[in-house]
Amino acid sequence: MTVLSVNVNKIALLRNSRGTNYPDLLHFVRKIIGHGIKGITVHPRPDERHITRQDARDLAAFLKDHPDVEFNVEGYPSSDFMALIDALRPAQCTLVPDEPGQLTSDHGWQVAKNRELLGQVLPLLRQWGVRSSLFLDPVPAAAELAAEVGADRIELYTEHFARIFAAGDGAQTQAVLQDYLETADRAVACGLGVNAGHDLNLDNLALFLSGGQVLEVSIGHALVVESLELGMDEVLRRYQAIIAAAPAPDLSSASRGG
Numbered sequence: 001m002t003v004l005s006v007n008v009n010k011i012a013l014l015r016n017s018r019g020t021n022y023p024d025l026l027h028f029v030r031k032i033i034g035h036g037i038k039g040i041t042v043h044p045r046p047d048e049r050h051i052t053r054q055d056a057r058d059l060a061a062f063l064k065d066h067p068d069v070e071f072n073v074e075g076y077p078s079s080d081f082m083a084l085i086d087a088l089r090p091a092q093c094t095l096v097p098d099e100p101g102q103l104t105s106d107h108g109w110q111v112a113k114n115r116e117l118l119g120q121v122l123p124l125l126r127q128w129g130v131r132s133s134l135f136l137d138p139v140p141a142a143a144e145l146a147a148e149v150g151a152d153r154i155e156l157y158t159e160h161f162a163r164i165f166a167a168g169d170g171a172q173t174q175a176v177l178q179d180y181l182e183t184a185d186r187a188v189a190c191g192l193g194v195n196a197g198h199d200l201n202l203d204n205l206a207l208f209l210s211g212g213q214v215l216e217v218s219i220g221h222a223l224v225v226e227s228l229e230l231g232m233d234e235v236l237r238r239y240q241a242i243i244a245a246a247p248a249p250d251l252s253s254a255s256r257g258g
C-alpha cells in the first residue's frame with residue numbers, strides 16, 4: 001500500500017505566528033501516527049518560517065520511539081542542511097532545488113546541471129544509511145538521470161497535475177497524468193522507487209494513485225486546510241480510505257528504492 005507521509009510544515013507555521021508552543025507540533029504528530037499513518041515529513045527551510053531545525057531534532061528524537069514511522073526530511077543540500085541530516089539520520093531525505101527565499105517548492109531538479117552537487121551529496125546519504133529521493137518534474141529522461149547520479153527514489157512534483165485537475169478539464173488532466181505515469185514507469189525500470197507530492201488533496205489523490213506505482217505520497221498544505229473544514233481525524237480517515245482503495249505499488253520492481 002502507498003505510504004501517506006503527512007507534512008507538518010503548516011502546523012509549525014501557525015505555531016510560529018504567535019511565538020508560543022500552540023499548536024504543539026508533537027501533539028499533532030501523535031494524533032497522526034495514532035491513526036496508523038507511517039510517515040512524517042518536514043521541510044526545515046533556511047529561514048525557519050515554519051519547521052525549525054530544533055523541530056527536526058525534536059521529531060527525530062520522538063520518532064526513534066516509533067520505528068514503524070518513517071521520518072522524511074526535505075531540503076536543499078546546503079552544507080548546513082547536510083550537517084542536520086547527518087545529525088538526524090532520518091529514514092529518507094528528499095532533496096529539492098529550492099532557493100532560500102522561495103515561497104514554496106515550485107520545480108524539480110535539473111539533474112544534468114547539478115550532477116556535481118548531487119554526485120557529492122547522494123553518496124553521503126547512502127553512507128549514512130539515509131534513503132535519498134530527488135524532487136523531479138514529470139520528465140522520463142529526468143528519472144533516468146536520477147538513477148545515473150545514484151538516487152534511491154524520485155519524488156514526482158505534482159503541482160501541475162493538481163492545478164490541471166482543479167481546472168476540471170478531464171481530457172487535459174488525463175494527458176498530464178500520462179506524463180507522470182510515464183516518468184514513474186521509467187523510474188521503476190531504472191530500479192528507482194517513486195514518491196510524489198505537492199498540492200495533492202482529498203479530491204485529486206485517487207486519480208493520481210490510479211497508476212499503482214507510487215510508494216509514498218507526502219501531503220501537508222491541503223491536508224491542514226481540509227482539517228480546518230472537517231477536523232484532522234476525519235481528514236486522516238479519508239486519506240487512509242483513498243489509499244486503501246488505490247492499486248498497491250509493486251515493491252519488487254524498485255530494488256534500490258523500496
Ligand SMILES: CC(=O)[C@@H](O)[C@H](O)COP(=O)(O)O
Pocket residue numbers: 007009010042043045074096103104105135197198218220221
Ligand atoms: C517539496 C515540496 O513540494 C513540499 O514538501 C514542500 O515542503 C512545501 O514547502 P512549504 O510547506 O514551505 O510550501
Ligand SMILES: NCC(=O)COP(=O)(O)O
Pocket residue numbers: 007041074155196197198199200218219220221222223
Ligand atoms: N513533498 C511534498 C510535501 O511534503 C507536501 O507538499 P504539500 O502537500 O504541502 O503541497
